[in-house]
Amino acid sequence: xxxxxxxxxxxxxxxxxxxxxxxxxxxxxxxxxxxxxxxxxxxxxxxxxxxxxxxxxxxxxxxxxxxxxxxxxxxxxxxxxxxxxxxxxxxxxxxxxxxxxxxxxxxxxxxxxxxxxxxxxxxxxxxxxxxxxxxxxxxxxxxxxxxxxxxxxxxxxxxxxxxxxxxxxxxxxxxxxxxxxxxxxxxxxxxxxxxxxxx
Amino acid sequence: xxxxxxxxxxxxxxxxxxxxxxxxxxxxxxxxxxxxxxxxxxxxxxxxxxxxxxxxxxxxxxxxxxxxxxxxxxxxxxxxxxxxxxxxxxxxxxxxxxxxxxxxxxxxxxxxxxxxxxxxxxxxxxxxxxxxxxxxxxxxxxxxxxxxxxxxxxxxxxxxxxxxxxxxxxxxxxxxxxxxxxxxxxxxxxxxxxxxxxxxxxxxxxxxxxxxxxxxxxxxxxxxxxxxxxxxxxxxxxxxxxxxxxxxxxxxxxxxxxxxxxxxxxxxxxxxxxxxxxxxxxxxxxxxxxxxxxxxxxxxxxxxxxxxxxxxxxxxxxxxxxxxxxxxxxxxxxxxxxxxxxxxxxxxxxxxxxxxxxxxxxxxxxxxxxxxxxxxxxxxxxxxxxxxxxxxxxxxxxxxxxxxxxxxxxxxxxxxxxxxxxxxxxxxxxxxxxxxxxxxxxxxxxxxxxxxxxxxxxxxxxx
Ligand code: SF4
Numbered sequence: 001x002x003x004x005x006x007x008x009x010x011x012x013x014x015x016x017x018x019x020x021x022x023x024x025x026x027x028x029x030x031x032x033x034x035x036x037x038x039x040x041x042x043x044x045x046x047x048x049x050x051x052x053x054x055x056x057x058x059x060x061x062x063x064x065x066x067x068x069x070x071x072x073x074x075x076x077x078x079x080x081x082x083x084x085x086x087x088x089x090x091x092x093x094x095x096x097x098x099x100x101x102x103x104x105x106x107x108x109x110x111x112x113x114x115x116x117x118x119x120x121x122x123x124x125x126x127x128x129x130x131x132x133x134x135x136x137x138x139x140x141x142x143x144x145x146x147x148x149x150x151x152x153x154x155x156x157x158x159x160x161x162x163x164x165x166x167x168x169x170x171x172x173x174x175x176x177x178x179x180x181x182x183x184x185x186x187x188x189x190x191x192x193x194x195x196x197x198x199x
Numbered sequence: 200x201x202x203x204x205x206x207x208x209x210x211x212x213x214x215x216x217x218x219x220x221x222x223x224x225x226x227x228x229x230x231x232x233x234x235x236x237x238x239x240x241x242x243x244x245x246x247x248x249x250x251x252x253x254x255x256x257x258x259x260x261x262x263x264x265x266x267x268x269x270x271x272x273x274x275x276x277x278x279x280x281x282x283x284x285x286x287x288x289x290x291x292x293x294x295x296x297x298x299x300x301x302x303x304x305x306x307x308x309x310x311x312x313x314x315x316x317x318x319x320x321x322x323x324x325x326x327x328x329x330x331x332x333x334x335x336x337x338x339x340x341x342x343x344x345x346x347x348x349x350x351x352x353x354x355x356x357x358x359x360x361x362x363x364x365x366x367x368x369x370x371x372x373x374x375x376x377x378x379x380x381x382x383x384x385x386x387x388x389x390x391x392x393x394x395x396x397x398x399x400x401x402x403x404x405x406x407x408x409x410x411x412x413x414x415x416x417x418x419x420x421x422x423x424x425x426x427x428x429x430x431x432x433x434x435x436x437x438x439x440x441x442x443x444x445x446x447x448x449x450x451x452x453x454x455x456x457x458x459x460x461x462x463x464x465x466x467x468x469x470x471x472x473x474x475x476x477x478x479x480x481x482x483x484x485x486x487x488x489x490x491x492x493x494x495x496x497x498x499x500x501x502x503x504x505x506x507x508x509x510x511x512x513x514x515x516x517x518x519x520x521x522x523x524x525x526x527x528x529x530x531x532x533x534x535x536x537x538x539x540x541x542x543x544x545x546x547x548x549x550x551x552x553x554x555x556x557x558x559x560x561x562x563x564x565x566x567x568x569x570x571x572x573x574x575x576x577x578x579x580x581x582x583x584x585x586x587x588x589x590x591x592x593x594x595x596x597x598x599x600x601x602x603x604x605x606x607x608x609x610x611x612x613x614x615x616x617x618x619x620x621x622x623x624x625x626x627x628x629x630x631x632x633x634x635x636x637x638x639x640x641x642x643x644x645x646x647x648x649x650x651x652x653x654x655x656x657x658x659x660x661x662x
Contacts, residue, residue: 017511018392018490022629027608031263031277033237033284045631069511070393073426073490074629076328077235078344099396099428100328104344158220169346170246173354176215176223180251180356183214183225188458190449191227192316194257194295197446 001109003166007090008136009063011127011146012053019067020074021101025083038079039086058131066123066135067094072101072112081108091137093144095120106159107169111137113144113153122149139164201465203364204433205399208339208462212322214356221358227321227338229351230307231258231294233285234610235326239349240288250292251355257316258289258296261306263610266573266600269299278611292352305576305602308332308544312416313578315445319434319459324351329544329626330429331422335415336442337434337462339399342423362428365398366470369406371478376659378554379414380546380624380643382406382476383421384484384494390474392492395427398472401464402432406478412441413550420545421626424491433463483658485531486628486641488519493628495531497646497658503527522630523638524618531656534640538621539570539597539651540633541644543607546624547575551644552583556591558648558659563596565654570597570647571613573605597651609634622650 029041046052053059065084071094072080081104084092092110095117105112126146127133135146139160144151162172173180202210215223229252236258243249250256263278273279282299289296297303303310308329311317319337324330328342347357367390369382387394400422402415410418415432422430439456442448449455464470482496493516495502504516504527520527525534541547541555552574564570572592574580580602583589589599606613607625615621615637624647628639640656649657 018515020490020629022627022632026631026635027610030234030610031275031281033241033280035238035241045635073392074328074627076326076342076344078238078346081344096393096396098393098426100342100344104346107344107346156219169358170242170248170350170353173223173350173356173358176356177354179215179223180225180354184355187225188454190451190455190458191321192318192447192449193254194228194316194447195254196295 001166001168004109004111004163005140006136006138007063008134009090010061010132011064011066011123011135012059012062013124013127014053014065014067015124017068018070018073021072021077021080022074024072024080025077030077030079035082036086038083042083042087063088063090064135064137065089065092066120066127067092069094069096069117071097073098076100076104078104078108081105081110085110093120093123106163109163111139111163113137115144115151115153119151201468203464203468203470204337204401204431204462205339205362205364208320208322209361211320221360223356224322224359225356226324226351227255228311228316228323229256230311230323230325230330231256231348232261232307232325232327233281234262235345236288236348237281237284238345239352240292242349243292243352248353250294250352253293255355256294256352258285258294259304259307259310260285260299262604262608264299264603265611266603266605266613269601275612302577302581305578306544306547306604308420309548309575309579312336313445313576315442315447318442318449318455319438319462324357328423329420331427332416332420332544334419334422334429334431335412336438337431337459339429339431341429362399363397363471365395365400365427365472365474367400367402367474367476369402369404369476369478371406372409373406373478373481376645377481377483378643378645379410379417381481381484382478383418384486384491384641385481386476387421387425387492388484388494389476390425392424392490393426395422395425398427400425400427400430401470402430407432408435411550412437413548416548417545421491424626434459483643483646485646485656487523487525487531488516489522489628489630490515491626491628491641493519494641497531497656499531501525501527501529501531532661534656535567535620535654536622536640536650536656537568537619538615539568539647540573540606540621540623540625541570541647542573542575542605543625544575545626546644547573547579549579549582551624552579552588553586555644555648556588558645559595559597559651560591562652564651567654568651570651571600571606572597573600574602577602606633608632622647622656
């Protein structure tokens with residue numbers, strides 16, 4: 001996983017609330033068996049609309065998505081995170097994310113930043129007034145900044161450390177193999193196994 | 200202070216905990232399907248890792264399997280690729296799989312309980328958000344993403360942040376014609392699609408205890424639509440009776456039973472939040488909008504967005520009415536339906552089919568619509584055929600299909616056309632969920648059947 005310490009880029013205002021994962025990437029795109037190439041399905045239902053923000057020249061190069069409240073609700077598909085990353089987004093800002101989506105994004109190295117709705121509105125206003133406005137998401141200082149505004153955001157120490165070190169979860173857990181072994185040694189024998197039952 | 204049910208199960212599965220870090224939680228059962236697993240197996244292969252516990256892992260094909268001509272090769276090349284990839288991965292890594300054509304194939308959340316693999320006090324995960332279904336047995340069960348699938352395959356554990364607890368107390372007695380589906384739709388309409396966020400919901404109260412295991416699964420299934428990661432119901436005699444005799448019921452049944460009987464929320468335990476719902480007042484519930492929280496009793500009218508004070512909710516309602524092609528003020532019962540879908544992990548179990556067949560028996564569905572009946576698993580299909588339910592559906596003019604997710608998400612050919620309107624017993628009414636431009640009304644099996652007969656949204660009481 002790539003390390004995330006700090007990212008600066010232009011913002012894309014997505015003035016919609018409750019954007020669910022079916023809208024981020026519809027189910028028909030989930031049939032692939034690889035991890036790349038999902039950018040063509042991102043927000044696919046809206047991409048035919050010339051007015052849609054990603055179709056506007058000024059926002060095509062954006063790397064920071066600034067979304068409405070309750071972003072990422074719905075299915076647990078991680079493809080939603082990959083689609084955003086494959087497209088080129090490094091961070092998503094919103095006043096509230098769905099739990100699973102946020103978990104998926106932080107594991108995959110897409111930083112999801114929670115700030116107040118009024119601050120989201122201010123960023124929207126700023127990037128709509130000037131689409132070249134640069135937004136910096138700084139994990140080290142836990143701040144989002146643009147123009148002269150600096151907004152703190154919260155993220156737990158552990159997740160922040162992992163993202164800044166670019167550490168993958170499995171590698172971290174495998175260091176705990178001894179604890180897992182001893183836990184397994186104490187599991188009740190009546191717990192079911194999936195091995196086929198011979199009758 | 201005592202503990203809630205969810206806290207008890209959580210505590211019993213902590214492999215390691217440290218201040219400021221997520222708990223490392225042991226996973227008792229890992230369910231796999233073709234959509235969210237290929238990249239996880241790919242990740243294992245790339246890192247040279249193995250599946251740690253193939254004996255706690257099981258795979259089935261469901262999300263994009265066809266429901267017609269299942270003896271032929273899958274026509275859609277991409278669906279075929281995913282299914283073939285799952286089969287190859289299962290073989291390579293030694294994971295038990297139930298493929299199309301096998302009696303145990305079906306929707307992963309129907310298969311687990313019917314095999315008896317879903318038991319109280321377990322931690323269960325699957326790369327599918329409706330894993331919450333298994334909470335009906337008093338298990339802590341939740342959906343995970345593909346990276347987490349890989350993590351569980353490799354380590355049989357997951358680092359997880361401890362959830363908060365919410366109690367939803369449903370006291371009273373349901374009227375005839377009001378079902379588990381109506382309870383959960385009413386709950387979501389009440390607390391909103393974000394209301395359960397960060398919580399494990401425990402459903403409690405006399406109306407919940409009265410529900411069958413199937414009904415409890417329907418309720419827990421849609422916990423995710425209320426924003427919660429998991430829902431649980433304390434196990435009781437009904438739970439134990441349901442498991443007994445299933446293929447994977449514990450051999451040491453009494454030892455298991457002794458443990459299962461400890462699984463309840465202590466009298467002095469405290470939930471972070473409590474919500475109350477009056478079961479006596481509930482009516483059949485349907486959704487009118489494009490998120491599962493946009494629901495109302497069937498006797499109501501399509502709401503007028505102008506009367507909604509919260510600006511977010513008002514905007515969402517306005518957009519929903521445009522997408523759904525509905526006028527404010529229209530009685531919900533006047534809405535004409537094109538397709539009725541009976542199935543999914545919410546309502547594709549034998550009891551759901553029985554309830555719908557009971558309404559349809561000896562009658563014909565309206566000539567203005569089609570009805571698809573898709574059993575949740577091949578075993579449910581067989582059982583229904585033994586009971587003659589297939590005949591009831593076919594005689595009524597409905598289609599009798601093979602098992603799978605089908606029109607719940609429209610990954611296989613079972614999709615709505617643009618503008619087509621469905622009454623669906625599934626769990627999501629998002630834009631395009633059942634096919635691009637398709638319009639979904641979520642309903643119970645009883646409402647689905649009555650609607651099929653009358654052509655407009657209806658309950659059996661309208662017949
Ligand atoms: S039936 Fe629908 S909700 Fe259930 S697992 Fe399948 S796609 Fe998901």
